[in-house]
Amino acid sequence: MRILHTSDWHIGRTFHGHSTMDALAEVLAALVAQVRDHDVDVVIVAGDVFDSATPAAPAYTLLGDTLVALNDLGAAVIVTSGNHDSAARLGFQARLLRDGIHVLTDPTAIGDPVTIEDAAGPVRFFGIPYLEPAIVRQHWPDLPLRSQAQTMAHAMDLVRAGMAAHPGRSVAIAHCFAAGVEATTGLEREVRQGGLDVVPLEVLDGPDYLALGHIHGRQQLSDRVRYAGAPLHYSFGEQHKPRGSWLVDLDVDGLAAVEWLELPVPRRLVTLTGALDEILSDANAAAHADDWVCAVYTDPLPQAEPMRRLKERFPFCAMVQHDPVDAPASLEQSYAARLRSAVTDAERVEAFLAHVRAGHGPTEREAELIREVLDERVAAEALV
Structure with missing residues (x-):
């Protein structure tokens, strides 16, 4: 079975006040092409499909068009909710979707897999929606669920119980901050790096592959535990991180191979640092006229109207910072x-x-x- 692991689409998110809808539509179209070109059987979206719990109508349109395009190619699609999504809204949509598109948002159904068959038999897909301890502990009032680590540990216990009850190869999907993520990776806006939010890697033992979302940069925590990251760059801190998805192959014995597939970057991100006049040079203007630009100017004093001057040279200048090099x-x-x-x-x-x-x-x-x-x-x- 061939699986495409993606996550964190954040449909509807803006980039420094600019809509990303057209750029994301271009990237998702490329993702659909990946599914066609590589004969993908199952597409996973590991949470944060939307950027908001109340997305605007165009966000629903883009999601619906993409899911239908994937399913029209013969791929099953499995979507889980993230911390940005409204699990209730996504769950409501699930009842309206066609066969072959699964939206998993119910914490009480974590141990009940979606089963997809191939020539080697069944593959069980266990979807773990984003679990906020304060919200989901009502479902398990007898358990001390005060942290992400405790809550995910219980969720994975449910997954392992489901694996025992439903034999076969298995894939789990989760949206969390796992231990071992590089600090330089594009971290979610709300992710805290304190101990309460970190899920130990051993908690995730069991399935043949674990598809994670929540971190915006590609990460490999082990052969079987990975983050795909976001399909777009949503901040200048992510500009050097590749965009893409993981192509996962399962054979009769479990995980067989994993390959990284690059996605296009509709508009590059670049950070230009130096004196403002240096940043505004003809050479920079020619090289970065079509890029998103973050300008960090190092003049001793703030300069007059820096953004206006930058916009005249860089139409897509999105951010300007003053960082003097000789601050006393x-x-x-x-x-x-x-x-x-x-x-x-x-x-x-x-x-x-x-x-x-x-x-x-x-x-x-x-x-x-x-x-x-x-x-x-x-x-x-x-x-x-």
């Missing part, structure tokens, strides 16, 4: 501490300017203007 050590002192040490109003204004201008206080001309304005205020108050 005095910046380590808090703004509140500098204010406490200020005696006169002029010193307080100077402390504010140093705070918002990376340690650079007023110029001589600015200091003169500050004194003039303050003197005028004192004179006006004296006349009252």
